Amino acid sequence: MIDTHxxxxxNQPRRALLFACGNTFRGDDxxxxxxxxxxxxxxxxxxxxxxxxRQLLPEHAQAISAADIVIFVDCSAVTAAGTVSTIPIQPxxxxxxxxxxxxxxxxxxRLAHDLHAxxxxxxxxxxxxxxxxxVTDRLSTTVKAAIPKALEAVRCxxxxxxxxxxxxQTC
Numbered sequence: 001m002i003d004t005h006x007x008x009x010x011n012q013p014r015r016a017l018l019f020a021c022g023n024t025f026r027g028d029d030x031x032x033x034x035x036x037x038x039x040x041x042x043x044x045x046x047x048x049x050x051x052x053x054r055q056l057l058p059e060h061a062q063a064i065s066a067a068d069i070v071i072f073v074d075c076s077a078v079t080a081a082g083t084v085s086t087i088p089i090q091p092x093x094x095x096x097x098x099x100x101x102x103x104x105x106x107x108x109x110r111l112a113h114d115l116h117a118x119x120x121x122x123x124x125x126x127x128x129x130x131x132x133x134x135v136t137d138r139l140s141t142t143v144k145a146a147i148p149k150a151l152e153a154v155r156c157x158x159x160x161x162x163x164x165x166x167x168x169q170t171c
Contacts, residue, residue, distance in 0.1 A: 014047050014068045014069070014161075015047060015049075015066060015067045015068050015069075016045070016047050016048045016049070016067060016068065016069045016070075016071070016158055016161070017048075017049050017051065017063055017064060017066075017067040017069070017070045017071070017120075018036060018039055018048060018049070018050045018051070018070075018071045018072075018073060018154065019032075019036075019051050019053060019056065019060070019070070019071070019072045019073065020032045020033045020035060020036025020037070020039075020050060020051065020052045020053070020073050021033075021053055021054070021055065021056065021072060021073065021074040022054065022074055022075050023054055024137055025135060025136070025137055026133050026134070026135065026136075027130070027131075027132040027133050027134045027135075027136050027138065027139065027140065028075050028081075028128075028130035028131055028132050028133060028139055028140050028143040029075045029130060029133055030075075030137065030139065031074075031075045031128045031130070031139055031143050031146075031147065031150070032073045032074045032075060033052050034139065034144075034147055035073045035126075035128075035147055035150050035151055035154065036050045036051075036052050036073060037050075037052075038147060038151050039073075039151060039154050042151065043151075043154070043155060043158070045158065048158065049063070049067075051063070055103075056072070056103045056104070056105065056108050057103070058103065058108075058111055060108060061108060061111040061112040061115050061116065062112075062115070062116060064108060064109065064112040064119070064120060065112040065113075065115070065116035065117075065118040065119065065120075066116075066118075067120045068120055068121050068122070068161065069120050069121065069122040069123070069124075069157070069158065069161040070089075070105075070109075070120045070122075070123045070124075071123075071124055071125075071126060071154055071157055071158070072089065072105045072123075072124070072125040072126070073125075073126050073127075073150065073154065074125065074126075074127055074128075075127065075128055075129075075130040075143070076127035076128065076129050076130060077130055077133070078129075079127065079129035080129045081129045081130060081131035081140065081142045081143060082128065082129055082131070082142040082143055082145060082146040083128070083129040083146070084126065084127070084128055084129075084146055084149045084150045084153055085125075085126070085127045085129075086124055086125075086126050086153050086156075086157065087124060087125045087126075087127065088123070088124055089105045089106055089109060089123040089124055089125055090106060090109070090123070091106055091109035091110040091112075091113055091119055092104075092106040092107045092109070092110040093110075094110065095107055095110055095111060095114070105123065105125055109123055121161065122157070122160075122161035124157050126150055126153045126154060126157065128143055128146045128147075128150050129143075129146075130143060131143055
């Protein structure tokens, strides 16, 4: 396990980074972007930066290294449709042999460590199980109905990481 987060000073604002991942033209794969938009509109936090991206890129490592918490929001093709999951993410033990323009969250945390000698104190993936990945810009009814629960999971992750020692009554 890599322990490279810098201890946080209590007089500095905490920094949160949310990656809203997916392809908005492949049905439910676009749910990450919908959750990212909802987070920007409804959470309205000065400490939160939302990055909309089709895929995770090596170029994201610098922003990740400057954050105290990073949240990756994406669709899952392996969980039941509409199921919201919160998964803790740790840096990968090593980077893939071929570093291309597509990385998983753990590899991106590892890259942040290797390039910038720092990783966030907290990292989680919040996924929503997808139902349809057809060529369309519409979400399935099941996945669309899961957005409020996923947004609540984002809010809870932010509360738990950015305000240590506090627990939301609804989390």
